Amino acid sequence: MTGSGKTTFIANATGRTDLKIGHNLTSCTQEIQIIETVLDGRTVRFVDTPGFSDTYLSDTEVLEMIADYLSAGYSKEMRLSGIIYLHPISDNRVTHHATKNLDMFRKLTGEKNLKNVILATSMWDKVTPEEGLNRELELKNKFWSIFIAFGAQYCRQNTSAKSAKQIASMLMDNEPFYLELQEEMGKDNKALKDTAAGREIMSQLSLLKEQQQRELTEMKEMLLRTAAEENKAALAALEEHYKKMMYGMEKTISDERRMNEEAARSSDEKIKELTERIHKLEKKGSCVVM
Ligand SMILES: Nc1nc2c(ncn2[C@@H]2O[C@H](COP(=O)(O)OP(=O)(O)OP(=O)(O)O)[C@@H](O)[C@H]2O)c(=O)[nH]1
Ligand SMILES: [Mg+2]
Secondary structure, eight states: OTTSSHHHHHHHHHOOSOSOOOOSSSOOOOSOEEEEEEETTEEEEEEEOOOTTOSSSOHHHHHHHHHHHHHHHHHTTOOBSOEEEEEETTOOOOOHHHHHHHHHHHHHHOGGGGGGEEEEEEOGGGSOHHHHHHHHHHIIIIISHHHHHTTOEEEEOOSSHHHHHHHHHTTTTSOOBOOHHHIIIIISOOOGGGSHHHHHHHHHHHHHHHHHHHHHHHHHHHHHHHHHHTOHHHHHHHHHHHHHHHHHHHHHHHHHHHHHHHHHHHHHHHHHHHHHHHHHHHHHTOOOOO
16 A cells, blocks of 8 residues: 555665655655665665655556566566565555455465465554554454465564565565466466456446446536525535536546557457467468467
8 A cells, every 4th residue: 555665665675775765645656666775685676656646646657667567577477476465554444445456456466376475564653562562463453464365474563664675575585476467467378457457447437437427416406596595605625526526437437448549459469479470370371279
């Protein structure tokens, strides 16, 4: 999730002081960045990503960015050693949105790879030990139970370099693996929207669109009522809000369109690839078995 302390964690593990860390309410990391360091005499590359529920990027854009990076990685046979999922223990709610993002994260990783995931909690200095302990238990027993059942490890993290390095070193001896999303896109040639994580985001987009449509209708009625009452200040505030809602709706529609366009592009590419293979085989005089 955005603002959970991902870049801070990497800065602590690598000793880098030039990484952009967010200090206000808006999201900070806007693209994927790779930070290389040496830990215990071995080269380690951290991949920092924007978080889901970002202020500027939609979840679709974040997933697309991660998918682009991962599929490029697949074609270069780049595997991962592990994933560190950070959750701020100071959050007093796990929202429906956060739960959906957790589902998407599980699907993009793939159940068989969950043993290579570390679920870590940050921001312990912002809670009392009792508060933290209660939330930790709820996370483990409720929201993270599937991850843990499939072998994900759990640990607490503080802002020290020692803690970040310790967590990173827990993953360093893992057998490198491809994520489910990489295999689906790279090996099975699926379009992003047809992968398990992509399907999750498409269903979220469709629900979001319905909700936004309902809210827009309600807002329109409210605007008309307020206009009739001639309350100028309220009308201006509502108009401003209506514009933002329209923008949100347009963004959802364009996210959905982009996912569909990407799928259409992928099938065009697949047809082209197959045609080229057939031509090659025809030239060689072999027969094609479909
Ligand atoms: N108190 C406290 N603050 C922390 C901790 N970890 C990170 N922060 C602060 O939380 C804010 C967000 O940290 P970032 O590292 O930018 O978070 P991020 O997950 O990379 O955020 P995005 O890039 O926006 O997704 C910064 O002000 C950090 O200094 C922690 O353990 N305790
Ligand atoms: Mg960041």
